[in-house]
Amino acid sequence: MFHLEKRLSRIFSIEKEMFKGLSSKLLKFPNSYQNTQIRQNAVQTVQIFINGTPVTVPSFYTASQALRDAKVVVPSFCYHERLSIAGNCRMCLIEVEGAWKPQVACALNVTKNMKIRTNSETVKKAQESVLEFTLVDHPLDCPICDQGGECDLQDITVRFGNDRSRFTDIHFEGKRAVEDKTLSPLIRAEMNRCIHCTRCIRFGAQICGVEVLGSTGRGHDMLVGTFVDKLFLSELSGNIVDLCPVGALTNIPYKFKARSWELKKANSIDVTDATGTNIILNYRFDRVLRVLPREHEEINQEWVSDKGRWAIDSLEMQRLVTPMKKAGSCCCPLEWDIALKEASEIIRAVPPDSVMAIAGPHTNVETLVACKDFLNMLGCENTYVERGLNYTGSGIDLRAAYSLTINMKDICHADKILLIGTNPRFEAPILNMWIRQAYKTNEADIFVIGPKCEYNYHVTYLGDSPAALPKANEPMLPAKNPLIFVGITQLETESGTKLMNAVAKLAASLKFAPKGWGIINIVTREASFAGALEAGWKPGALEVLKKTPPKVIISLGADDVFYDWNPPTSCKIIYIGFQGDRGAEFANLILPGSAYTEAGGIYLNMECRSQFAMPAVTPPGKARQDWKIIRALAEFCCLCLFYSDHSSLCTRLVQISPNFTCLGSYQAKLFPKLVAKMINPVAGGCETLDVDMKKMADYYCSDVFTYNSPTMVKTQKAAQEFENSHYFPA
Numbered sequence: 001m002f003h004l005e006k007r008l009s010r011i012f013s014i015e016k017e018m019f020k021g022l023s024s025k026l027l028k029f030p031n032s033y034q035n036t037q038i039r040q041n042a043v044q045t046v047q048i049f050i051n052g053t054p055v056t057v058p059s060f061y062t063a064s065q066a067l068r069d070a071k072v073v074v075p076s077f078c079y080h081e082r083l084s085i086a087g088n089c090r091m092c093l094i095e096v097e098g099a100w101k102p103q104v105a106c107a108l109n110v111t112k113n114m115k116i117r118t119n120s121e122t123v124k125k126a127q128e129s130v131l132e133f134t135l136v137d138h139p140l141d142c143p144i145c146d147q148g149g150e151c152d153l154q155d156i157t158v159r160f161g162n163d164r165s166r167f168t169d170i171h172f173e174g175k176r177a178v179e180d181k182t183l184s185p186l187i188r189a190e191m192n193r194c195i196h197c198t199r200c201i202r203f204g205a206q207i208c209g210v211e212v213l214g215s216t217g218r219g220h221d222m223l224v225g226t227f228v229d230k231l232f233l234s235e236l237s238g239n240i241v242d243l244c245p246v247g248a249l250t251n252i253p254y255k256f257k258a259r260s261w262e263l264k265k266a267n268s269i270d271v272t273d274a275t276g277t278n279i280i281l282n283y284r285f286d287r288v289l290r291v292l293p294r295e296h297e298e299i300n301q302e303w304v305s306d307k308g309r310w311a312i313d314s315l316e317m318q319r320l321v322t323p324m325k326k327a328g329s330c331c332c333p334l335e336w337d338i339a340l341k342e343a344s345e346i347i348r349a350v351p352p353d354s355v356m357a358i359a360g361p362h363t364n365v366e367t368l369v370a371c372k373d374f375l376n377m378l379g380c381e382n383t384y385v386e387r388g389l390n391y392t393g394s395g396i397d398l399r400a401a402y403s404l405t406i407n408m409k410d411i412c413h414a415d416k417i418l419l420i421g422t423n424p425r426f427e428a429p430i431l432n433m434w435i436r437q438a439y440k441t442n443e444a445d446i447f448v449i450g451p452k453c454e455y456n457y458h459v460t461y462l463g464d465s466p467a468a469l470p471k472a473n474e475p476m477l478p479a480k481n482p483l484i485f486v487g488i489t490q491l492e493t494e495s496g497t498k499l500m501n502a503v504a505k506l507a508a509s510l511k512f513a514p515k516g517w518g519i520i521n522i523v524t525r526e527a528s529f530a531g532a533l534e535a536g537w538k539p540g541a542l543e544v545l546k547k548t549p550p551k552v553i554i555s556l557g558a559d560d561v562f563y564d565w566n567p568p569t570s571c572k573i574i575y576i577g578f579q580g581d582r583g584a585e586f587a588n589l590i591l592p593g594s595a596y597t598e599a600g601g602i603y604l605n606m607e608c609r610s611q612f613a614m615p616a617v618t619p620p621g622k623a624r625q626d627w628k629i630i631r632a633l634a635e636f637c638c639l640c641l642f643y644s645d646h647s648s649l650c651t652r653l654v655q656i657s658p659n660f661t662c663l664g665s666y667q668a669k670l671f672p673k674l675v676a677k678m679i680n681p682v683a684g685g686c687e688t689l690d691v692d693m694k695k696m697a698d699y700y701c702s703d704v705f706t707y708n709s710p711t712m713v714k715t716q717k718a719a720q721e722f723e724n725s726h727y728f729p730a
Contacts, residue, residue, distance in 0.1 A: 088196065092105040183213075201215060213232060291304065320577065321620050323590060359532045364601025374633070389540065396534075572589075600612070
């Protein structure tokens with residue numbers, strides 16, 4: 001026992017010395033944001049040989065990473081570059097000189113002068129054998145499986161498998177039979193097809209932060225699923241369908257609708273939140289059937305939120321397909337020329353100052369610019385967005401006042417994060433994914449001022465009102481890369497000014513933050529918000545409506561504002577949108593517009609990064625693109641907008657803001673410190689901060705668009721029922 005204790009103390013002393021040495025090295029580069037290039041240059045490299053060819057790779061690489069860098073294809077089922085290494089599919093077997101058996105490439109670190117072979121007979125035989133064992137229990141469901149045509153097991157079997165099998169029904173007991181499970185109203189588990197790659201388990205625990213899925217048993221008897229009768233509900237749950245290399249996890253709303261080779265693709269942008277998630281629209285016969293994530297390293301990596309993936313069935317509900325005029329309690333259909341003439345007469349019958357335009361949450365930049373030009377030519381400046389924002393004198397002139405002041409991908413370098421009146425998990429799931437990454441990989445401490453909500457990381461609650469902000473001084477002061485996220489809904493009230501004054505003082509006291517690191521960030525909600533302010537629209541439509549109601553309102557798909565304000569009978573409303581809801585209910589004249597899947601266009605995300613969404617399908621019925629409707633309406637008002645196609649419209653966009661046509665790249669914010677100096681004098685009391693989406697059930701139906709989605713309504717009901725079950729976490 002004495003020798004064991006002596007040996008352990010020796011080991012601990014060695015580890016302590018190693019930690020001191022490592023700490024001294026890390027202190028030279030304390031800021032990963034500022035010294036990324038220095039760190040990259042400091043990485044040690046080793047030389048290895050792949051199939052006889054010398055290759056230089058970083059010393060921390062695994063053999064699988066080295067092979068991928070060298071463009072050498074090695075089959076794999078369980079490996080995923082954004083998940084931890086499992087090494088349980090045994091498909092990526094390689095031959096390493098000096099090893100007595102094939103090695104697993106994904107779990108093997110490279111060493112100096114390592115000699116790897118991927119094309120030897122030993123490797124080919126090993127890969128064939130592994131595939132043979134994998135296919136033993138896999139059912140022949142390819143004719144009815146939704147994964148057919150984009151199945152990793154099919155592709156790898158064709159390329160690396162054998163055309164013969166030693167397992168027949170005569171000499172073999174038969175296929176594994178497992179009970180199917182419904183993980184949620186969105187995901188069906190056909191577990192007969194499961195090959196035990198455990199990607200879904202790792203994704204749920206590491207990315208979603210929901211440890212619901214797990215495995216029981218071993219080998220032939222291994223089962224992947226929930227231990228108890230529990231639902232897998234997460235704002236990112238749909239991504240496990242994409243991760244599954246076979247058809248074990250099935251997209252229920254898309255089930256049996258189409259085959260992959262029948263679908264066409266269009267690159268688009270998710271408009272259900274303001275993160276600007278890159279997506280692919282799969283469509284057939286002029287109908288959008290499926291949404292998939294599109295890889296973007298700086299925004300969404302390769303994930304998409306559940307609302308962005310499954311709320312598309314809302315596009316087929318309550319669609320406006322023909323111009324209509326209200327007659328009593330009914331709406332009468334019109335032809336376009338008559339409808340535009342009616343609209344022009346309504347507008348010209350009142351003074352220009354009595355006309356007001358309100359932008360909805362899904363309006364693209366082209367429509368915003370065309371509408372503002374139209375009203376400006378009338379002699380009117382009343383263009384507003386639904387969301388209020390009046391805490392600073394800089395208004396809409398400085399982007400830092402209404403956006404993130406940091407590149408989204410740099411959030412993972414933060415070490416202290418303060419959330420004020422926001423729950424990014426449900427308001428912006430992709431933004432929350434980066435925050436969770438900082439929590440897991442950088443051990444960031446996360447503090448919350450606001451109501452208690454469902455977060456998927458550990459948070460420390462400091463209070464529920466701005467009065468609790470002084471409590472954040474002590475834990476935030478030593479931060480090297482601090483971040484403060486403020487919910488946009490907190491800046492609509494009178495107390496928003498007092499809140500931002502306190503936040504600005506806190507940010508100014510954080511002396512260790514590097515130059516160029518944006519501390520204060522505004523979490524916005526609408527896809528059109530940043531684009532509208534960039535185009536010169538003003539925030540606070542509801543406040544203006546209550547103070548001085550206009551005589552004519554042009555609503556660009558704005559519905560939420562009419563839930564809080566009932567227009568007087570003297571107010572005429574022209575509704576331009578694609579979905580009949582509250583705004584269309586009050587409208588005197590309805591002009592059917594296009595959804596984002598039909599019109600595409602430019603959208604600015606919460607970073608104020610411009611991205612272009614391609615149209616996928618044509619508008620239904622007599623619906624037209626929104627900006628073209630406004631262009632035609634201007635002509636009926638005897639005004640001529642000097643653009644008639646998208647190319648000439650882009651010329652106008654450049655005149656307004658070069659950021660509109662500088663697509664894809666992140667634009668650093670100018671004068672972020674000036675915003676704090678221009679905050680209005682302190683006004684309002686310390687109101688208790690509130691958040692709209694506190695729990696999972698609130699997420700699925702949070703706006704007009706998702707209210708009209710049968711899939712989202714069904715999922716919300718399932719989430720509410722799950723809250724009352726015995727297995728719901730307290």
